[in-house]
Amino acid sequence: MTQTAQPATERTTDEPLILCEGLVKIYKLEEVELLALQGLDLIVRRGEVMAIVGQSGSGKSTLMNILGGLDRPTAGRVLVGGRDLLQLSERKLNAYRRHHVGFVWQQTARNLIPYLNAQQNVELPMLMAGTTRRERREWSNELLEAVGIAHRKDHKLDQMSGGEQQRVAIAVALANRPELLLADEPTGELDTTTAKTIFDIFHRLNEQLGLTIVIVSHDAQIATHVARVVAIRDGKTSSETLRQPAQTTEDMEDGEHHYVEYTVLDPAGRLQVPEEYRDRYGMGGRVTLEATEEGIVIRPVEGDERHVPRALVESDEPPPEQASLKSRLARRFGRKGGGK
Ligand SMILES: Nc1ncnc2c1ncn2[C@@H]1O[C@H](COP(=O)(O)OP(=O)(O)OP(=O)(O)O)[C@@H](O)[C@H]1O
């Protein structure tokens, strides 16, 4: 249960910066209603660097757009730094977007204005916020330095690589000194090595600025980059993978970490039983719970089975409890480039 990972250097505190309770988002398309978030609960602590994963359509971007003040939830509670985003007036929500949260999109081109150079791009949000010329210059220089792109500050979008553009995009997102950085698949268009440099920058910014960072990712390796990965399934948080400190001196020397995957129990006591378990044990719409010395045993009800594909019944795979972490992570988070 070990993998090589980044050292845990986060400046996490116990104070929740993000609090989502029973968050619901319904999109209305003519006659059809689409439930994108179905009562999602999530807490992100101030100073945390964490990731959100989930299959395509599970609601990741919907959540990010709500956290970024770009969209409003239909119901539930969403607090960021004590601000209730559902209740904020349009004017206050604008101010929130401008000063308290920074956004990095997957599509590198969407983050930058092509006819401005890197430095002008970083200075633009400051200009709009009324920052003085001198402060704009000083802070943009500092930010471009922090993301390691100072030597490209006069370059325009088409004179930079994808990785360089994303670094500038991070600097742009931080122009007005937000407390929260939201990155929706920031490394989706980058190769593994370049993606790693972006994660390194996130950790450095977290250390230097105490920034809280939420990253949506399809990268199967994401758990090696952050200490907590929350999986969303059908618009609800379903499981969390936490990185634990190395348990042996050998692991410590190798930079190895342990990972533990937890199933989320919501405030009403509900949990999601993964589909592969329901299939394997032939669970239908009802189960029985038995309290034992060890814990609670969930059993299928006879005659209540779901349709189970034969291949799964006769599978030679080890039972789910013993499936390797690597294969479970790959199944849960999808393989890089193939997760969508
Ligand atoms: N503006 C919209 N109008 C209507 N439906 C939407 C809108 N945005 C998203 N949806 C739907 O809501 C659901 C969740 O979408 P969302 O974009 O949050 O998924 P996602 O997890 O980000 O997926 P991906 O990994 O493909 O980016 C999907 O079924 C999607 O079709």
Ligand SMILES: [Mg+2]
């Ligand atoms: Mg998305």
